[in-house]
Amino acid sequence: MNSKPQSDRRGRVTLVGAGPGDPELMTLKAVRTLASADVILFDNLVAPEILDFARREARTMLVGKSGHGPSCRQDDINALMVRLATSGKHVVRLKGGDPMVFGRAGEEISACRAAGIPVEVIPGVTAAQGAAARLCASLTHRDHARRLQYVTGHDRSGALPDLDWTSLADPFVTTVVYMPARTLAALAAKAIEAGLDPATPAVAVARATRPDEEVVVATMATLPALVADRSPPGPVLVMIGRAMAEAALDTHVSTNEKASARAAMTAAISAVQRAKAK
Numbered sequence: 001m002n003s004k005p006q007s008d009r010r011g012r013v014t015l016v017g018a019g020p021g022d023p024e025l026m027t028l029k030a031v032r033t034l035a036s037a038d039v040i041l042f043d044n045l046v047a048p049e050i051l052d053f054a055r056r057e058a059r060t061m062l063v064g065k066s067g068h069g070p071s072c073r074q075d076d077i078n079a080l081m082v083r084l085a086t087s088g089k090h091v092v093r094l095k096g097g098d099p100m101v102f103g104r105a106g107e108e109i110s111a112c113r114a115a116g117i118p119v120e121v122i123p124g125v126t127a128a129q130g131a132a133a134r135l136c137a138s139l140t141h142r143d144h145a146r147r148l149q150y151v152t153g154h155d156r157s158g159a160l161p162d163l164d165w166t167s168l169a170d171p172f173v174t175t176v177v178y179m180p181a182r183t184l185a186a187l188a189a190k191a192i193e194a195g196l197d198p199a200t201p202a203v204a205v206a207r208a209t210r211p212d213e214e215v216v217v218a219t220m221a222t223l224p225a226l227v228a229d230r231s232p233p234g235p236v237l238v239m240i241g242r243a244m245a246e247a248a249l250d251t252h253v254s255t256n257e258k259a260s261a262r263a264a265m266t267a268a269i270s271a272v273q274r275a276k277a278k
């Protein structure tokens with residue numbers, strides 16, 4: 001009746017970071033945006049509790065993307081997002097962590113711009129920040145790190161990318177590896193070959209900030225086998241560097257029961273203590 005003609009209704013897209021899992025880590029802006037969305041397109045990585053913040057009338061749609069198993073093609077996600085916004089909807093594209101960190105945000109923003117659709121981004125706590133907070137580990141501890149780098153463990157085809165191995169071997173860098181699951185052994189071997197001390201502390205965190213979070217503390221030499229052995233379900237990331245020894249010392253995080261992992265952790269701590277003493 002007095003509803004506006006279709007052509008006057010302007011839709012828009014908001015890319016929203018859902019954080020690593022714990023809903024309390026969402027920003028106020030993210031919560032408000034979820035409460036005003038018409039449609040929410042969300043990833044596998046988004047914890048189910050996060051969707052409790054959606055407007056009751058909002059349509060929620062899972063659009064895949066998990067690294068393993070079947071996922072929606074990025075082109076299909078872009079097309080769906082653009083189609084819904086063109087029909088006047090406020091589309092929220094809800095992503096795990098921060099949309100701008102290994103989140104294909106660039107492609108989604110380009111698709112919106114090409115279609116003349118207004119697009120906005122609301123940042124989120126990236127998985128590395130969530131994991132570091134849980135471990136009480138400063139990623140740039142002054143004694144241990146002068147650089148922090150985020151790398152991906154897999155390229156477009158799922159293989160190990162050609163990373164800058166010299167930078168991974170730097171004794172004063174903290175490296176966070178996103179999507180490490182399938183290539184961790186190869187990544188460790190290459191980094192060690194490039195000069196990384198095999199005793200460098202390395203920590204895997206699965207499902208960081210979620211109630212069932214799992215932490216494996218080891219060294220670069222021992223972590224790949226331990227992670228393969230456990231093959232934790234859900235997202236996992238790996239943090240490498242001397243700064244991680246502080247995490248090993250912080251026992252609020254339950255470490256592995258296994259004797260081999262405990263020995264690795266002790267080796268990691270003493271490697272750092274030796275380095276400090278120099």
Ligand code: SAH
Nearest residue numbers: 097098101126127178179207208235236237
């Ligand atoms: N945009 C996301 C990253 C997406 S890439 C962010 O900013 O966090 C997907 C990878 O993120 C996973 O393979 C894993 O390495 C990491 N990841 C995301 N959530 C995680 C979590 N809760 N715990 C551990 N790793 C996580």
